[in-house]
Amino acid sequence: MKKLSRRFYNRDTVCVAQDLLGKYLVHRVNGLKRIGKIVEVEAYLGPHDLAAHSAKGLTPRTQVMFGPPGYAYVYLIYGMYYCMNIVTEEEGHAAAVLLRALEPVKNIAERTQGPGLLCKAMSIDKNLQGKDLLSPDFHLTEGDDSAFTLVKRPRIGVDYAKHWAKRHLRFYIKGNFFVSKR
């Protein structure tokens, strides 16, 4: 399937987040392609967005967010799970989209309904921090283009972000079984 281009990621973050629904995430592990369909995402708009890690400024951890679009921002959370983001917009605009849930398509052996679980199932960890998502073994492709209803809700676990916590920046495919429960 056709790989998503750099240009795809170099756009308004809300647009990218919504357009990512239905696309395929591909990671080749031990010669085997693991593929999952993106069914739930969250948009983190930039340093002005108090829920975004980039709101704390440029640090060693978040510097990839400040870089060019189409790269993976992977970080460890609660000492035991990884979360994967895709950097969006032009270099210097520190925004990203968090992948929250996948629907298994191929070679997926574990649960994928949550940001930590999907990274485990796809073997995504700190080794992929800063990795180019136009790589042969790690990228996104066009996917299931069947129609769906888009649901917009507040983001999960960002109560510390004051009024930004109320913004509807979490997007998912209505009725999809693999959307994270909470």
Add this chain to the structure above:
DNA sequence: CTCGGGATGCGT
């Protein structure tokens, strides 16, 4: 150096 807390998930 210490220390507080986290874009989670699971069991009670």
Add this chain to the structure above:
DNA sequence: CGCATCCCGAGG
């Protein structure tokens, strides 16, 4: 609701 488990980032 508690807790595992550890890195990050702020402050001394």
